[in-house]
Amino acid sequence: MDAQGRGRADNIDPADQWVLNPHTGEYELRLTPSAPQSSVPSPRRPPSRGAGGAGGNAAAGRRAGAPGGQSAPGQQQSRETAPGRTVPGPRRRRGAPPPQEPLPGRRGRRPEKKKSRTKKVLMWTGGTMAFVLVGVGTAGYLILKHLEGNISTTDVGSAAKNGFSKDEAFNILIIGTDKRTGKGNEGYGDKGSVGHADTNILLHVAKDRTNATALSIPRDLIVNVPDCPTKQPDGSTKVIPGTDNVRFNTSLGQDGRDAGCTMRTVKEVTGIAPDHFMMADFNAVKTLTSAVGGVEVCLKHAVDDPDSHLKLSSGSHKVEGEQALAFVRTRHSFGNQGDLDRIKVQQQFLGSLMRKMSSSDTLTNPAKLYDLADAATKALTVDQGIKKVNTLKDIALELKKVPPKNITFLTVPVLDNPADGKIHKTVIVDPNKAPQVFDTIGSDVSFTEVKKKQQQAKDAEADRLKGSQSAASDVRVRILNGGAPSGSASQTLTWLQNQQGVTKSENAGNATADIGKTTLEYAPDQADQARKLAALMGLPGSALKPGKSVTNSQGLPAMTLTLGKDFKGAGVSLTAPTKAPDVEGKSTADKVQCAS
Numbered sequence: 001m002d003a004q005g006r007g008r009a010d011n012i013d014p015a016d017q018w019v020l021n022p023h024t025g026e027y028e029l030r031l032t033p034s035a036p037q038s039s040v041p042s043p044r045r046p047p048s049r050g051a052g053g054a055g056g057n058a059a060a061g062r063r064a065g066a067p068g069g070q071s072a073p074g075q076q077q078s079r080e081t082a083p084g085r086t087v088p089g090p091r092r093r094r095g096a097p098p099p100q101e102p103l104p105g106r107r108g109r110r111p112e113k114k115k116s117r118t119k120k121v122l123m124w125t126g127g128t129m130a131f132v133l134v135g136v137g138t139a140g141y142l143i144l145k146h147l148e149g150n151i152s153t154t155d156v157g158s159a160a161k162n163g164f165s166k167d168e169a170f171n172i173l174i175i176g177t178d179k180r181t182g183k184g185n186e187g188y189g190d191k192g193s194v195g196h197a198d199t200n201i202l203l204h205v206a207k208d209r210t211n212a213t214a215l216s217i218p219r220d221l222i223v224n225v226p227d228c229p230t231k232q233p234d235g236s237t238k239v240i241p242g243t244d245n246v247r248f249n250t251s252l253g254q255d256g257r258d259a260g261c262t263m264r265t266v267k268e269v270t271g272i273a274p275d276h277f278m279m280a281d282f283n284a285v286k287t288l289t290s291a292v293g294g295v296e297v298c299l300k301h302a303v304d305d306p307d308s309h310l311k312l313s314s315g316s317h318k319v320e321g322e323q324a325l326a327f328v329r330t331r332h333s334f335g336n337q338g339d340l341d342r343i344k345v346q347q348q349f350l351g352s353l354m355r356k357m358s359s360s361d362t363l364t365n366p367a368k369l370y371d372l373a374d375a376a377t378k379a380l381t382v383d384q385g386i387k388k389v390n391t392l393k394d395i396a397l398e399l400k401k402v403p404p405k406n407i408t409f410l411t412v413p414v415l416d417n418p419a420d421g422k423i424h425k426t427v428i429v430d431p432n433k434a435p436q437v438f439d440t441i442g443s444d445v446s447f448t449e450v451k452k453k454q455q456q457a458k459d460a461e462a463d464r465l466k467g468s469q470s471a472a473s474d475v476r477v478r479i480l481n482g483g484a485p486s487g488s489a490s491q492t493l494t495w496l497q498n499q500q501g502v503t504k505s506e507n508a509g510n511a512t513a514d515i516g517k518t519t520l521e522y523a524p525d526q527a528d529q530a531r532k533l534a535a536l537m538g539l540p541g542s543a544l545k546p547g548k549s550v551t552n553s554q555g556l557p558a559m560t561l562t563l564g565k566d567f568k569g570a571g572v573s574l575t576a577p578t579k580a581p582d583v584e585g586k587s588t589a590d591k592v593q594c595a596s
Helices: 004-011 054-066 119-129 132-143 145-150 259-270 281-290 321-328 339-357 366-377 388-400 434-444 455-463 488-498 524-537
Strands: 018-020 026-031 150-156 169-179 196-205 213-216 224-226 228-231 237-240 243-247 277-279 295-299 315-319 380-383 409-410 414-416 426-428 477-481 504-510 519-522 544-546 557-562
Touching: 018 213, 018 224, 018 544, 145 366, 169 259, 169 388, 196 259, 213 339, 213 434, 224 259, 228 259, 228 434, 228 455, 259 380, 259 434, 281 321, 315 321, 339 409, 477 488, 477 524, 488 504, 519 524, 524 544, 524 557
Parallel strands: 150 380, 169 277, 213 409, 477 504, 477 557, 519 544
Antiparallel strands: 018 026, 169 196, 196 213, 224 243, 228 237, 277 380, 295 315, 414 426, 519 557
16 A cells, blocks of 8 residues: 555555655655554664663653553554654544554553644645745655656756756756647647747756745847757767857757757857756646636736737636636737737736745645646656656755745846838847846845845955055066956967056966866965956955965966956956845745736
C-alpha cells in the first residue's frame, strides 16, 4: 500500500506523513503500521553512552507514555529511530475518532498545539507564490517523488549552470511557448508554429532573498540572436547561425533553436546571463488555475474578444481553465491592442495567482495536490541542472523567502521601431532607460524598499574606497584578463597609460581561470594606490581585495587587476547603482490591479 492509501486506512493525513528531521533539515516519509504487528520484538539497539545512557532511555520511555520508562503493551514501535534522530510521528486525520483508550501517562498533560495544515503545506508550496512553474516541482515532491518522471528536459549545454546554489542570487528564464500542443489548444497561438518564445520573463532573485524582479521581455522586441550550439538526438552538437534584427520570439523554435538559444539571446540583450530555464505550454495555465479553484481578475471595462473568445463584464471575476488561458492570451481588447499591454495583463494575472496559491485551501488537500502536480509537471520542460524534483523544491523554498510586496513586475523599456514606418509592429530597446534597468538587476539592487541583511558587509566594502589616494603616476599594477572580451587587458593598459597617467602599468596576459567579477588585489601598504585606481576605473568597494602584492617586470611590488566577465570596456564604470531607476508600469505582486 502506498503512503497515501496507507494514510487513509489509518485516519492519518498523508501530508502529515512527511515530517521534518531536525538533524538533517530534510523531510522524510514516516509510516505507521496499518495492521497488527508481529509479537516478535525487533532487535534492540545497545544503549548510547554518556549522557544518553540508561537515564536517557528511561526518559524516552516516560515520554512514550509508559510508567517507569517501560513501553506500554501494544505500543512497541514498529521501527526504532537512530540515536539522536528523534523524528515526530504522523498525526491523526482531522475529524477522526480518538483512540478507544487514552495512552498511559498522558492524563493531565497540556494538549499539544496542532500545527496548522495550511502553514505546513505552504512551507512546501510557498515558492508557487512567485511562479506557477516553480510550484509544480514543489507540489510534486510533497506527494510522490516519482512525478519527476513527468518533467521533460532539454540539454542546453553551457547556456545553463550544472546545478543550483542556495547561497547565491539566481536568474531563471521562464518561457511560455505558442505551440498548439494539448487538447483544446487548437484555437490559441500561431497555427503551425514550431513553438516560439511567446511569453518571456527573466526572474531575478536577490542573494539576500529580500526581493525579486520579474522582467518581461516583449516577443516583438527586435534583437540580434547569437550563434547557438544545440544538442542533437544522436549526441552531436549543431551550431545554429545567428540572425540580426529579428523578433525576440524567433530565438526559440526557428531553424531548430532550443531554449538555450533564448537564454543566450537574453544575455545578448540585457547583459544578464540566465542560470536556468523553465518552459511551459498552454496547458499549464489551464490546469493550475483549475486546481486552485480559479483566479481572481479585475477588468476596468467589459471585454468581448472575438480572437481569444474572452467575454467578461467589467469588475471582478474568477477565471479558470479555458477562460483563464483566454484571459492571458487576449491582447486586442486591452490598451493599444498590442503585446505590451497584454504583458501588463499577464503580470496582473500572475500577481493574482501568486496571492491565491499562498492562501488557497486547495493546496492543503493532498488529493488535489497530486492531481495538480501530475498534470502540471507534464507541461513543464527544464534544463538538466534543475531536472530533479528535489532541486525544484530547493528553488521554491528560496523563493518562499521573498515577500510578495518585494516581488516587482516590470517590462524592458522600449521604443517603437522606426523601421516599421507608420504602422508600428515591433519595438526596440530604449537606449536611455533600459541599460539602467539591466544594471540594477545585474547588480542585485531591489526595485522596492527593503532592509538589506548584508548591509554591514556592504558598508565594510564601501569603506575600502575611503581614504587618501596616491598620484596616478605612482600606481603600479599588472593587468590580467580573467574572462573579459579578448583584448580587454591591452585596451585597458593603453587607456590607463595614455589617458589616465598610470604609466607604471603592464599587461600580464590571461589569468589562470575566468572570474565573474573584476577584482583588484593589493597589499596593505598599497591601499592608497588601490583607491586611486578604483576611482579612475569606477571600481566598486567589493572589487577591492586586500591581500598580497606581486612583483612586476621591473622587480617592484605591484597590484593585480583581473578583468572579469563583468568588464564592460576601458573607462566604463563598474560601480553598481545604489538605487533602482523609476520604471513606468512597474507593479508588485501584493497589489490588486484591474486590466484596462
